[in-house]
Amino acid sequence: MEDFETLLEGSAKAHGHLCAGQVVGVRMAMLGCDLIGLDNPSQLPQIKKLIVYVEIDRCATDAISYVTGVKLGRRSLKFVDNGIMAATFVNLESGIAYRIVSTESSRERIHEYAPEITDPRQQQVAAYKRMPDNVLFDIMPVQVDVPVHDMPGPTRFKVRCESCGIMVRDKKEVLLNGKVLCQSCAYGPYYQQLEANVQQKIA
Amino acid sequence: MCENSRNRQWNGGMNKIKVEEAIGTRLAHDITEVRPGEYKGASFRKGHKVEETDVCRLMRLGKRHLYVLDLNADQVHEDDAVVELASALAGPGVTFSGSPEEGKLQLRAAYTGLLKINVQALEDFNMIPDVMCASMHNNVPVTKGQIVAGTRAIPLVIQRSVLDQAVDLAREKAPIFSIKAYHRKKIRLIITGNEVYEGLIEDRFEAIVKEKLSAFGATLEETVILPDDVEVIADTVRRFAANDTDMIITTGGMSVDPDDVTRHGIRQAGADSLYYGAAVLPGAMFQIAYMGDLPIAGIPACGLHHKTTVFDLVLPRLLAGERLDDRDLAHFAVGGMCLECPVCRYPACSMGKAR
Numbered sequence: 001m002e003d004f005e006t007l008l009e010g011s012a013k014a015h016g017h018l019c020a021g022q023v024v025g026v027r028m029a030m031l032g033c034d035l036i037g038l039d040n041p042s043q044l045p046q047i048k049k050l051i052v053y054v055e056i057d058r059c060a061t062d063a064i065s066y067v068t069g070v071k072l073g074r075r076s077l078k079f080v081d082n083g084i085m086a087a088t089f090v091n092l093e094s095g096i097a098y099r100i101v102s103t104e105s106s107r108e109r110i111h112e113y114a115p116e117i118t119d120p121r122q123q124q125v126a127a128y129k130r131m132p133d134n135v136l137f138d139i140m141p142v143q144v145d146v147p148v149h150d151m152p153g154p155t156r157f158k159v160r161c162e163s164c165g166i167m168v169r170d171k172k173e174v175l176l177n178g179k180v181l182c183q184s185c186a187y188g189p190y191y192q193q194l195e196a197n198v199q200q201k202i203a
Numbered sequence: 204m205c206e207n208s209r210n211r212q213w214n215g216g217m218n219k220i221k222v223e224e225a226i227g228t229r230l231a232h233d234i235t236e237v238r239p240g241e242y243k244g245a246s247f248r249k250g251h252k253v254e255e256t257d258v259c260r261l262m263r264l265g266k267r268h269l270y271v272l273d274l275n276a277d278q279v280h281e282d283d284a285v286v287e288l289a290s291a292l293a294g295p296g297v298t299f300s301g302s303p304e305e306g307k308l309q310l311r312a313a314y315t316g317l318l319k320i321n322v323q324a325l326e327d328f329n330m331i332p333d334v335m336c337a338s339m340h341n342n343v344p345v346t347k348g349q350i351v352a353g354t355r356a357i358p359l360v361i362q363r364s365v366l367d368q369a370v371d372l373a374r375e376k377a378p379i380f381s382i383k384a385y386h387r388k389k390i391r392l393i394i395t396g397n398e399v400y401e402g403l404i405e406d407r408f409e410a411i412v413k414e415k416l417s418a419f420g421a422t423l424e425e426t427v428i429l430p431d432d433v434e435v436i437a438d439t440v441r442r443f444a445a446n447d448t449d450m451i452i453t454t455g456g457m458s459v460d461p462d463d464v465t466r467h468g469i470r471q472a473g474a475d476s477l478y479y480g481a482a483v484l485p486g487a488m489f490q491i492a493y494m495g496d497l498p499i500a501g502i503p504a505c506g507l508h509h510k511t512t513v514f515d516l517v518l519p520r521l522l523a524g525e526r527l528d529d530r531d532l533a534h535f536a537v538g539g540m541c542l543e544c545p546v547c548r549y550p551a552c553s554m555g556k557a558r
Contacts, residue, residue, distance in 0.1 A: 092302070095248075147311070148289070151301035156290060171313055175295040176384045177524040186384070 001039055001067075004030065004129075011066040015059060020121070023128040024085065024136070025063025028100050031133055032089030033068060035098040042069025047076070051090045051146060055082040060102070075152040090144045101138040106131055147171075161185055218271045222261050225253045231270040232281065232359050233305045234261070245304055249282055270359065277363045281306030284356035284366050288334060291370040292354060294378020306359070310338075310352040312345040315420070316382040317523035324376030333357050334369040338380070340556040344419065344519040345382065352380055383523035385419050387449035387498075392426040393439055395456040395465045400430040407507055408454040415515065419522050424448070431456055436468025440499065444472070450498050450521060457488040457503035466490050469499050478529040482536035483555075486513025491527050498526070510547045513539075516555040 001007070008026045012018035032052070033041050041050045052070045054061045057079060064087055070076040085102035106128070113127035128136060149157060149171035158169045163185035174186040184190075194202070220228070229252050236246035246264065247257070253269070261269070274280065279287075282303040289299045289308040298313045312318070320341040329335055338352035345351055356366065373379055392412055399406045406428060413423050425443070429435050436453075443451050456465030457479075469492050470477055477492035479501075485508075490501035498521050502514050516535060517527060538556040541549075 095302070146301045147298045147313070148286070148301040149298050149313070159295070171293075171295075171298050173295050174314065174384050175316070175381050177386045178383075180295050 001030065001033065001041070007067050008063075011063040014066050015062040018125065019059050020124040020128055021059025022063045023125055024102050025060030026067055027128070027133075027136065028060065028087055028102065029064040029067035029089075031137065031139070032064075032087060032098055032100055035139070036089050036091040036096045037094060038091060042067075047074075048152070049091055049093045051076050051078060051092060051144075051152075053078045053080050053088040053090070053144070055080050055084040055086040055088075057081070058085070060085060060087075075150065078150065088142060088144060090146065092146065095143070097142050097144045099140050099142045101140075103136060103138055106136045109135065218273050219268050220271055222266050222269055223258055225261075225269045225271070226255050226258065228253055228269070228271045231272040234264065234266065235305055236264055249280070274360060278360045279356075279363055279366050281356045281359050281361065284334075284361045285354060287366060287370050288336070288354045288356065288373070291373035291377070292328075292336060292352070292379050294381035296382025296384065297351065297378075297380045307353055307355040309350045310354065310380055312347055312349045312351055312382050314382060314384055315346045316344070316384040317519050317525075318343050318345045318351050319378075319381045319383055321376050321379045324372070324379050327376070328369060328372055328379065331365065331369045331372065333361050333365050336379075342520060343550060343556075351382075383525070385421065385519070385522040386524050387522045388421050389424045389447060389449045390416055390421050391424050391443040391446075391448045391451050393436065393443070393451065393453045393465075394426065394428045395431055395436060395453060395468075396428075397431050397462065399455070400428050408502070411506060412452055412454070412502075415518060419519060421449075421522055431462040431464050433464045433468045433471055436465055437471040440469055440472035440474075440494075444494050444497055448497065450500065453499065453501045454506060455502075455504060457490060457501050465501055466492070469501070474499060476528070478527075478532055480529075481513045481517075481532040481539075482534075483513035483516060483532075483539040485509045485541060486516075489513040489517070489532070491517065491521075491532070493526070496526075509541065511541055511549040511554055515549065 004026065008022060011026050012022050015022060038046045038050055040046050047069055050068060050070060052064060052068055054064060054077065065071060065077055086099060088097055088099040090097040110124050110127040113130045114123045117123040117126050155169050157171045158167050159173050159180055160167055161182035162179040163181050166182055168182045172183060173180050174183065176186045230247055230249055233245035233249050234247040237243045272280065285303045285306055285308045289310060293299055293310050296313050296316060297310050299308045299310050318339060318341065320338060322341055325336060325338065334356055336352055336354035392409060394406050394408050398404050409426050416423060427439055429439060440451060453465050456463045466477060466479060472494065474492040474494050477490065479490045481487060481489040483489065485505035486503065488503035492499040500517065500521060505512050506514055520527060534557050535555060538553045541554050
């Protein structure tokens with residue numbers, strides 16, 4: 001794994017800007033990988049050993065993905081929509097896992113770690129670089145039983161929705177009122193289908 | 204790598220070698236460590252490459268010999284076999300860990316709902332040698348993530364033909380395990396009884412029903428208190444049926460007194476089928492009726508005085524969309540008697556656990 005500053009520079013470039021979230025994300029990812037015994041997670045063979053659960057879809061998530069190489073499409077990045085600045089790093093081979101949470105108290109101690117900087121954003125970035133891990137993060141060993149339908153690798157399970165006929169993969173179907181249904185048919189879609197005449201206008 | 208072929212013993216696809224000669228080899232199975240009251244689990248995982256530093260620890264665990272894998276094409280290791288077994292057993296709403304431990308996998312509910320088991324098929328599955336699967340009871344409510352069954356290949360190495368037989372049976376009879384999500388959410392309640400209607404006594408049913416429904420994510424949309432009047436009850440049932448209702452519950456009026464007319468009102472409302480009497484104590488005077496697909500469940504007075512009654516047995520099944528009839532109510536007989544324990548542990552008891 002490259003050094004912190006190199007990773008931060010690359011992460012900021014990939015994300016689009018350098019921000020406090022990038023610093024937190026890069027540090028969280030480096031610490032997480034270290035705790036679970038991976039020193040080169042984005043390359044084979046370690047790339048197959050890592051799953052990261054992120055609990056927020058903000059800047060830090062991109063940094064974690066950049067540093068570790070985990071991706072949604074590889075099924076190595078899992079998004080748990082908790083709205084918490086936290087991530088859990090799982091070594092699939094050893095079973096060792098750590099959840100790391102960005103502390104709220106660290107936000108209140110920014111002045112302590114970068115008193116010479118007056119610009120609030122720059123002060124936050126600098127302070128987060130300097131804070132020790134135990135100030136910036138709450139770190140806890142955890143156990144994560146990754147279900148088979150969430151594992152990386154080829155599709156193991158697929159079934160056709162008995163209502164709309166679409167193929168549902170990875171056990172995301174629901175048995176509802178005697179029918180195997182996709183989530184949209186079971187509980188309604190997250191979108192509203194347009195009327196045919198409106199569709200034509202857009203086309 | 205230390206090898207001494209003279210000390211190796213062949214055993215169904217594995218070589219047995221002395222621990223001190225195993226350095227550099229890979230373990231054929233997880234090695235379990237038990238520290239009473241503290242830890243039980245795999246201290247070494249299958250595939251682990253034995254290091255020099257492991258030898259002492261293995262010997263402390265009481266190991267003097269280890270198995271090293273040497274499978275032929277017709278043999279499957281327990282960890283690989285159990286993934287095939289679990290995949291075939293797990294129907295809609297059932298999943299399992301991606302990492303077998305000690306040759307076992309636990310099937311879990313992927314979402315909250317009613318566990319359904321093809322009991323006969325499960326029994327047939329267990330008649331096949333060298334495989335097993337044990338589970339919770341059929342028709343019990345489960346929550347997301349809850350363990351519902353466990354399966355394993357019994358020997359460390361299983362013959363491919365035997366494994367295929369088990370997998371084929373499970374696929375042919377699929378789903379052996381599935382979870383029905385609850386879909387009846389909008390419930391309306393009719394409380395009958397002149398004594399409650401006239402304010403002589405205070406109703407306690409509404410709070411009880413509301414609490415039991417909320418455990419399954421269903422809500423009480425409307426509650427009415429009616430006199431013991433066939434016409435009034437029938438009119439209300441018809442109004443509820445026409446008013447976006449997934450299920451109607453009635454309380455009271457299920458007994459043998461001349462004023463107990465609730466089921467007559469339900470019949471007059473146009474119920475196309477009505478079953479009265481269940482093989483459950485408490486709950487013998489339970490009734491289930493239907494207007495089309497709309498169930499109308501009648502709770503007798505025991506629902507007020509007992510924590511667990513027939514209503515607790517039928518409610519999750521009705522909310523999961525099942526249509527129960529007199530055969531289902533009779534089927535409760537074995538295990539249908541509450542033991543009236545000093546501290547009720549339902550559902551962790553025999554109540555309602557007919558197969």
